[in-house]
Amino acid sequence: MIHQRLQDARLRNRRVTIRAxxxxxxxxxxxxxxxxxxxxxxxxRVNDSLDACPIGDGSGRGIFLVxxxxxxxxxxxxxxxxxxxxxxx
Numbered sequence: 001m002i003h004q005r006l007q008d009a010r011l012r013n014r015r016v017t018i019r020a021x022x023x024x025x026x027x028x029x030x031x032x033x034x035x036x037x038x039x040x041x042x043x044x045r046v047n048d049s050l051d052a053c054p055i056g057d058g059s060g061r062g063i064f065l066v067x068x069x070x071x072x073x074x075x076x077x078x079x080x081x082x083x084x085x086x087x088x089x
Contacts, residue, residue: 011037027088032081039079046075
């Protein structure tokens with residue numbers, strides 16, 4: 001899949017920024033991941049259940065899974081940036 005994406009001129013040169021911040025006092029890592037893309041309509045998917053993401057559908061399952069692991073996940077309005085925390089305790 002990565003090889004296919006690198007062949008696409010729209011995606012090949014896209015910059016992705018990953019920022020990780022460790023809060024020593026609260027013992028959490030906060031991740032912020034952003035890319036230069038157009039984003040996506042995350043608001044239409046965040047409340048979907050697994051039943052709303054059938055196997056044949058090519059999208060939505062990843063968002064459902066991420067929310068099950070990181071319930072505090074937040075997206076920017078455009079949908080090209082995500083932020084979540086991981087507890088280390």
